[in-house]
Amino acid sequence: MAIDEVILLSSTLGVLFTTLVLFGVLVAVCIPSCTAQFSTSDYENIQVALNLEYLEAEYFLWAAYGYGLDKLAPHLPEGGPEPIGVQKANLNILANDIIAQFGLQEIGHLTILQKELGSYYFPRVQLNLSAANWANIIDEAFGEKLHPPFNPYTNTLNFLISAYAIPYVGLTGYVGTIPLLQRVGAKSLVAGLLGVEAGQDAIIRAALYQYKDDLVPPYKFTVAQFTDFISSLRNGLSHAFVDEGLEVPKAQGADGLVTGNILSADTNSLSFARTAEEVLETVYFTGNAAIPGGFFPEGASGTIAKGYLNP
Numbered sequence: 368m369a370i371d372e373v374i375l376l377s378s379t380l381g382v383l384f385t386t387l388v389l390f391g392v393l394v395a396v397c398i399p400s401c402t403a404q405f406s407t408s409d410y411e412n413i414q415v416a417l418n419l420e421y422l423e424a425e426y427f428l429w430a431a432y433g434y435g436l437d438k439l440a441p442h443l444p445e446g447g448p449e450p451i452g453v454q455k456a457n458l459n460i461l462a463n464d465i466i467a468q469f470g471l472q473e474i475g476h477l478t479i480l481q482k483e484l485g486s487y488y489f490p491r492v493q494l495n496l497s498a499a500n501w502a503n504i505i506d507e508a509f510g511e512k513l514h515p516p517f518n519p520y521t522n523t524l525n526f527l528i529s530a531y532a533i534p535y536v537g538l539t540g541y542v543g544t545i546p547l548l549q550r551v552g553a554k555s556l557v558a559g560l561l562g563v564e565a566g567q568d569a570i571i572r573a574a575l576y577q578y579k580d581d582l583v584p585p586y587k588f589t590v591a592q593f594t595d596f597i598s599s600l601r602n603g604l605s606h607a608f609v610d611e612g613l614e615v616p617k618a619q620g621a622d623g624l625v626t627g628n629i630l631s632a633d634t635n636s637l638s639f640a641r642t643a644e645e646v647l648e649t650v651y652f653t654g655n656a657a658i659p660g661g662f663f664p665e666g667a668s669g670t671i672a673k674g675y676l677n678p
């Protein structure tokens with residue numbers, strides 16, 4: 368072997384050795400953080416949704432069963448305060464069956480969130496689901512005081528109208544969250560949550576759609592008008608166009624050709640997205656993520672929500 372060949376070989380080995388050492392260092396630094404299923408920001412983004420999952424769980428379980436997480440899954444609220452004003456709704460047999468399933472689905476969602484979020488999971492937040500709170504929201508949507516005050520617990524139609532206001536915000540929030548997620552565990556979890564949330568919203572909308580031209584007794588407004596006014600209110604609170612009722616101007620309908628609007632979606636029939644801030648300002652019904660109210664009288668929990676409440 369000539370001397371220059373020896374030098375070449377030894378420098379090649381040197382490069383190989385250095386590469387191996389660097390790779391080893393990278394692997395050591397990377398494990399476990401690079402293989403983790405969630406990044407810190409993934410946890411924080413998913414925390415926003417946890418607030419809504421608590422809201423849905425309590426609202427649906429109570430409506431169908433007359434009791435909620437404290438009885439059906441007492442390990443999930445982790446000592447968070449009991450919801451205010453929530454009650455059994457006077458539902459027909461089919462609606463009670465469907466809403467019970469929705470509530471139990473939310474127990475599944477909370478169970479996987481408790482497992483996957485670990486120390487980022489937080490106890491149930493204070494919820495206000497009183498009929499009076501709902502009446503305020505509906506009055507605000509119509510810009511006038513309804514007589515008698517709207518009460519979601521009175522009958523199936525009223526409850527479905529109120530339910531129209533709930534999974535949809537979660538759906539748009541999940542659509543907004545997915546592009547921000549970094550790790551595969553977070554993406555697959557939120558994709559799974561989104562699918563069921565979208566399904567719940569579609570079922571509620573389809574149930575209401577059959578009655579869209581009927582008046583909601585004893586008021587002079589139709590079912591479609593209730594949904595349109597609720598969606599307009601929420602667009603205003605979100606400072607964005609992300610919400611459509613059951614009837615829209617033709618230009619907003621599917622392919623710009625129809626006024627019937629069984630699903631809320633953009634010009635290309637893609638789901639609208641809400642940012643975390645837009646979700647919070649909507650469910651607070653204050654239009655401001657720094658001012659709690661509505662369903663969350665003390666605000667939502669988690670890093671992002673608390674960041675807006677205590678900047």
Ligand SMILES: *[C@@H]1O[C@H](CO)[C@@H](O)[C@H](O)[C@H]1NC(C)=O
Nearest residue numbers: 451452495497499500503664
């Ligand atoms: C719940 O909301 C209603 C209507 O906004 C309000 O009158 C009531 O005081 C709230 N309850 C609590 C304990 O915050």
